[in-house]
Amino acid sequence: MASGYLLRLFIAGHTPRSRRAIADLRQICQEDLGGRYALEVIDVIENPEAAEHEHVVATPTLIKELPPPVRRIIGDLSDHDQVLHSLALIPVGRGHA
Amino acid sequence: MTEPVAGAAKAPTGVAGLDEMTGGGLPYGRVTLVEGGPGAGKTVLALQTLVNGAREHGEPAIFVAFEETGRRIAANAATFGWDLDGLQDDGLFFLDAQPDPGMAPAGDVDLGGMLAALDAKVAEMGARRVVFDALDVVLAFMDGAAARRETCRLHNWLLERGLTCIITAKAPGYAGVPGMDGLGFMQFMVDCSIELSHDTVQGISQRGLRVVKFRGSRFEENQVPLVIGDSGMEVAYVPRPEGANGPVSNERLSTGIPRLDSMLSGGYLRQAGVLITGAPGTAKTTLCGAFAEAACRNGERTVWASIDSPPDELMRNLSSVGIDLASPVSDGSLSIVPARAIAGSAEIHFVAIRNHAEAHGASCVIIDPVSALAKSGNTAFSHSVIERLVDWAKGAGVTLLCTSLLDREIPETESTPLQISTLADTWIHLSYRVQGGERNRGLSVVKSRGTAHSGQVRELLLDDGGVTLADVYTAGGEVLMGTLRREQEQARRLERQRAADERERQRLRLEAETAELDARIRHLEREREYKQAEQRTVTRQDAEVDRERDAMRRERGRWRHADRDDHAGTVGDDG
Numbered sequence: 291m292a293s294g295y296l297l298r299l300f301i302a303g304h305t306p307r308s309r310r311a312i313a314d315l316r317q318i319c320q321e322d323l324g325g326r327y328a329l330e331v332i333d334v335i336e337n338p339e340a341a342e343h344e345h346v347v348a349t350p351t352l353i354k355e356l357p358p359p360v361r362r363i364i365g366d367l368s369d370h371d372q373v374l375h376s377l378a379l380i381p382v383g384r385g386h387a
Numbered sequence: 388m389t390e391p392v393a394g395a396a397k398a399p400t401g402v403a404g405l406d407e408m409t410g411g412g413l414p415y416g417r418v419t420l421v422e423g424g425p426g427a428g429k430t431v432l433a434l435q436t437l438v439n440g441a442r443e444h445g446e447p448a449i450f451v452a453f454e455e456t457g458r459r460i461a462a463n464a465a466t467f468g469w470d471l472d473g474l475q476d477d478g479l480f481f482l483d484a485q486p487d488p489g490m491a492p493a494g495d496v497d498l499g500g501m502l503a504a505l506d507a508k509v510a511e512m513g514a515r516r517v518v519f520d521a522l523d524v525v526l527a528f529m530d531g532a533a534a535r536r537e538t539c540r541l542h543n544w545l546l547e548r549g550l551t552c553i554i555t556a557k558a559p560g561y562a563g564v565p566g567m568d569g570l571g572f573m574q575f576m577v578d579c580s581i582e583l584s585h586d587t588v589q590g591i592s593q594r595g596l597r598v599v600k601f602r603g604s605r606f607e608e609n610q611v612p613l614v615i616g617d618s619g620m621e622v623a624y625v626p627r628p629e630g631a632n633g634p635v636s637n638e639r640l641s642t643g644i645p646r647l648d649s650m651l652s653g654g655y656l657r658q659a660g661v662l663i664t665g666a667p668g669t670a671k672t673t674l675c676g677a678f679a680e681a682a683c684r685n686g687e688r689t690v691w692a693s694i695d696s697p698p699d700e701l702m703r704n705l706s707s708v709g710i711d712l713a714s715p716v717s718d719g720s721l722s723i724v725p726a727r728a729i730a731g732s733a734e735i736h737f738v739a740i741r742n743h744a745e746a747h748g749a750s751c752v753i754i755d756p757v758s759a760l761a762k763s764g765n766t767a768f769s770h771s772v773i774e775r776l777v778d779w780a781k782g783a784g785v786t787l788l789c790t791s792l793l794d795r796e797i798p799e800t801e802s803t804p805l806q807i808s809t810l811a812d813t814w815i816h817l818s819y820r821v822q823g824g825e826r827n828r829g830l831s832v833v834k835s836r837g838t839a840h841s842g843q844v845r846e847l848l849l850d851d852g853g854v855t856l857a858d859v860y861t862a863g864g865e866v867l868m869g870t871l872r873r874e875q876e877q878a879r880r881l882e883r884q885r886a887a888d889e890r891e892r893q894r895l896r897l898e899a900e901t902a903e904l905d906a907r908i909r910h911l912e913r914e915r916e917y918k919q920a921e922q923r924t925v926t927r928q929d930a931e932v933d934r935e936r937d938a939m940r941r942e943r944g945r946w947r948h949a950d951r952d953d954h955a956g957t958v959g960d961d962g
Contacts, residue, residue: 301499302497302499302500302502302503305499307495314494334500335499335503341501341503341504345483346500347453347484347498347500348486348496348500349497349498349499349500349503361489363491363493364491364496365492365496365528366494366495368494369493369494372492372494376490376493
């Protein structure tokens with residue numbers, strides 16, 4: 291098990307969808323990752339070069355940089371199971387079941 | 388930077404034919420949707436429009452690539468000879484936006500990320516044109532409502548910035564393509580919509596382009612053939628000539644066969660569409676050769692699309708009947724295009740021939756045989772291509788000579804595979820006639836608009852001295868050719884000789900009879916003179932007799948009176 295998660299969330303402005311995504315992600319991190327994470331939120335309206343550089347098309351986009359492999363998921367992250375499955379995140383307390 | 392202008396303004400695409408179809412190009416500062424199946428040419432059309440805008444109209448452009456990477460698209464474009472590297476520095480920018488293959492949606496998404504990145508780029512470059520290539524790829528991650536919302540957002544974003552935009556998408560119906568909710572919905576929003584098709588008909592690729600809608604502009608509504616060639620996309624659109632298409636010529640071009648010239652009162656009309664039909668081997672190509680040779684000699688630049696035989700073979704074959712094409716080819720006036728090299732459908736041939744004719748500056752174009760075009764795919768399509776070919780030739784002032792195979796021998800009941808016969812101004816039919824164990828070639832002029840022409844069948848004679856036409860003989864309702872014609876000629880000659888001899892004899896006889904009559908007249912006249920003389924003699928003798936009698940009477944009287952005077956007493960005796 292890796293020591294921690296590096297997550298980057300791209301949002302486009304502080305829209306309800308963006309806020310929902312941030313809230314959902316924080317909840318997942320607290321509940322399922324046990325706080326072992328670093329989260330960077332990037333607003334592409336303020337930082338379009340980052341969006342271009344990372345080829346971010348749809349927002350919100352979540353990129354899991356660490357641990358490898360790099361995984362990418364789009365959407366407001368309201369579907370927690372899909373987020374966990376897609377990012378191959380192993381929830382604390384469930385992984386060794 | 389060009390300011391967005393009124394809705395009627397057009398952004399030229401640089402796709403030959405498409406700008407003519409739409410009266411100048413795509414709606415300027417508006418959105419055009421290009422839909423089509425795989426390989427229909429969506430990306431080519433979009434990229435060509437951007438390249439044209441950046442290069443010819445100073446409009447920087449952004450290409451958002453959802454499906455292929457910008458680098459691959461640039462590599463593909465290099466085959467069209469587009470120097471994208473040169474343009475990429477300041478005129479054309481590729482934004483790679485391919486979704487991560489492992490990416491999955493988890494909840495609602497929007498296109499805000501892309502639009503933010505684009506906003507920065509548009510401002511930085513002063514971009515005026517933008518392409519979203521394969522938008523369906525990104526819409527596939529959304530549910531119906533989200534797809535509708537995001538296409539709407541995208542559309543508004545574009546309109547606010549006055550960008551001339553092409554959105555390409557696979558036509559709904561292909562696997563993984565969003566249906567009515569996303570792109571179908573977009574059909575109603577955009578100002579212009581273009582549909583590309585790519586089918587095969589009898590194994591032949593047929594591409595087509597149709598402008599489905601174009602707000603605020605007239606446009607060609609029919610599907611038009613599309614060609615993706617060496618230098619990009621071209622639409623085989625030839626506008627119908629409106630009304631009078633330039634001055635109508637009365638000039639005649641020699642057919643290369645003097646007798647045929649006189650049959651057509653001087654030759655083919657300039658700008659005419661001439662059709663030569665006939666079964667295989669009836670010398671259709673030879674007639675083309677005679678025309679080409681004569682035309683080039685008279686300074687007409689000529690293009691010959693030889694669909695069945697390669698140029699060398701053609702020149703060799705025609706030199707055997709005294710037609711020299713090598714000289715006009717070497718002096719550059721004649722260009723023979725081996726059209727077999729052009730693979731593909733009728734419209735590809737058409738565009739290739741037209742381009743070649745225009746590049747050559749041709750005033751005469753020969754297509755031999757035009758019926759080969761019908762073999763390549765859809766006959767109905769081919770027919771419209773031929774129609775356009777004829778229209779184009781008329782519009783461009785080109786004299787067009789086409790040959791066509793006919794299976795049957797009776798041209799009156801025949802419609803050629805392409806029905807070009809109704810379009811042709813002059814129609815010459817060549818036929819075989821098998822008679823007395825021989826095949827001979829016959830030539831007749833079926834129709835010739837605006838030309839008094841002979842309706843008689845002539846025999847076409849080919850030998851190393853060239854092409855000539857001979858009179859044919861009709862005997863017992865049959866047209867005679869070949870040996871039968873020569874026999875007939877001989878018989879006619881003998882007949883004429885006999886008739887001449889007979890007349891001579893008759894003349895002599897009449898002369899003799901006249902001479903005899905003259906002699907008789909002279910004889911009778913002499914006889915009359917003799918009779919008259921005799922009559923005069925008789926009359927004189929009669930007169931003499933009368934005189935003598937009178938004299939004798941007087942004498943006798945005198946004697947009587949003397950008697951009376953001597954013997955007076957005897958008077959009573961006498962009384």
